[in-house]
Amino acid sequence: MLTISPAKIAHVIIRARKFDAGVPxxxxxxxxxxxxxxxxxxxxxxxxxxMWVGRDTYDASELDEAIATAKAEATAPTEDYLLGNPMLADHLEDGLNALGISLEEAEEDIYPTV
Structure with missing residues (x-):
């Protein structure tokens, strides 16, 4: 079971893309x-x-195992680990897709249409 809202993942994807394209x-x-x-x-x-599901380290059906492993193996701050991945946004989007979650719908929770 996913332990983070798709909207928060979408927020990270948006910010990671801005970071990748941004000015130092x-x-x-x-x-x-x-x-x-x-x-x-x-x-x-x-x-x-x-992110691991998105880069094919785990299959979508192994999400619970991936979460347990992430907790057990966390040694560095998560933000350092994730931001060290140059494909973070792509892997997160691919992971959402593999889990059957639409990035566009998750983004709507961040920026609701009026």
Missing amino acids: GSGQARELRAFIAALNEDEQAGLTAV
């Missing part, structure tokens, strides 16, 4: 780090697990 010193990295650091342990493990 713009504050995007700092903001993304702070957001991930503020997540609770379950959310951080869920975020890591979705």
Whole structure:
């Protein structure tokens, strides 16, 4: 079971893409780090697990195992680990897709249409 809301994953994807395309010193990295650091342990493990599913380390059917492994093997701050992955946004989006979750629908929870 996913331990982080799809909207929070979508937020990380959006911020990671802005960070990748951004100007050095713009504050995007700092903001993304702070957001991930503020997540609770379950959310951080869920975020890591979705990234692993997206890069094919785990299959979508192994999500619970991936979350348990993320918790058990967490040694560095999650934000450092995730931001060290240059394909973070793509892996997270691929992970959501593998889990049958639409990024577009998750984004609507962040930016609801009026």
